[in-house]
Amino acid sequence: xxxxxxxxxxxxxxxxxxxxxxxxxxxxxxxxxxxxxxxxxxxxxxxxxxxxxxxxxxxxxxxxxxxxxxxxxxxxxxxxxxxxxxxxxxxxxxxxxxxxxxxxxxxxxx
Amino acid sequence: xxxxxxxxxxxxxxxxxxxxxxxxxxxxxxxxxxxxxxxxxxxxxxxxxxxxxxxxxxxxxxxxxxxxxxxxxxxxxxxxxxxxxxxxxxxxxxxxxxxxxxxxxxxxxxx
Numbered sequence: 001x002x003x004x005x006x007x008x009x010x011x012x013x014x015x016x017x018x019x020x021x022x023x024x025x026x027x028x029x030x031x032x033x034x035x036x037x038x039x040x041x042x043x044x045x046x047x048x049x050x051x052x053x054x055x056x057x058x059x060x061x062x063x064x065x066x067x068x069x070x071x072x073x074x075x076x077x078x079x080x081x082x083x084x085x086x087x088x089x090x091x092x093x094x095x096x097x098x099x100x101x102x103x104x105x106x107x108x109x110x
Numbered sequence: 111x112x113x114x115x116x117x118x119x120x121x122x123x124x125x126x127x128x129x130x131x132x133x134x135x136x137x138x139x140x141x142x143x144x145x146x147x148x149x150x151x152x153x154x155x156x157x158x159x160x161x162x163x164x165x166x167x168x169x170x171x172x173x174x175x176x177x178x179x180x181x182x183x184x185x186x187x188x189x190x191x192x193x194x195x196x197x198x199x200x201x202x203x204x205x206x207x208x209x210x211x212x213x214x215x216x217x218x219x220x221x
Contacts, residue, residue: 004153031207040119042112042199042211043154050207058208090153097207098144101153 004102006091012108013081021076021105023091031094032074036087081109114202116212129187131215133200140202145185148197190219
């Protein structure tokens, strides 16, 4: 099993550009999450999903969108990139709420 | 508002010493308390976890102590090794299966 796979690993965006961070898991977990990690701030929940077709906002959802069309995939969309979205983004999946994390995507908005 | 408060922010320990990281919470609806270990450039990985009806859990050199009445829990790393140098996050899980994380502790174990 590959676990949770995130692509890309690194990305530089210009202000106002859009992009999709990809996340896929092969563990058949129902729960999936997107977190962002900023220095000294821990991990903040952006969006989560309890199953295909169901998504909900976390602590810091503004500026992001998600979809969950399959159990395996949970992409995160940034529509109009802003410098405040410079961060490391982690996708995670879980069978019960204890998360298994991907390797992260380091995003810089300039 | 930080749901889980973690201290210290950084910690330096001699090899063989005990590392202690503390966390506190307010929400009594939390029902599971995991600790995660993160190495640079990697995602957090589950280290050890405890339920609130248990006061202590030990796995090898890692021990969680849990004080339900004080709403505090801590991670003890016995016989700390340079390979333990990493960032440690405490977390708390709601019944809706969402995890709230502390701000992290960067542990450095010096030889």
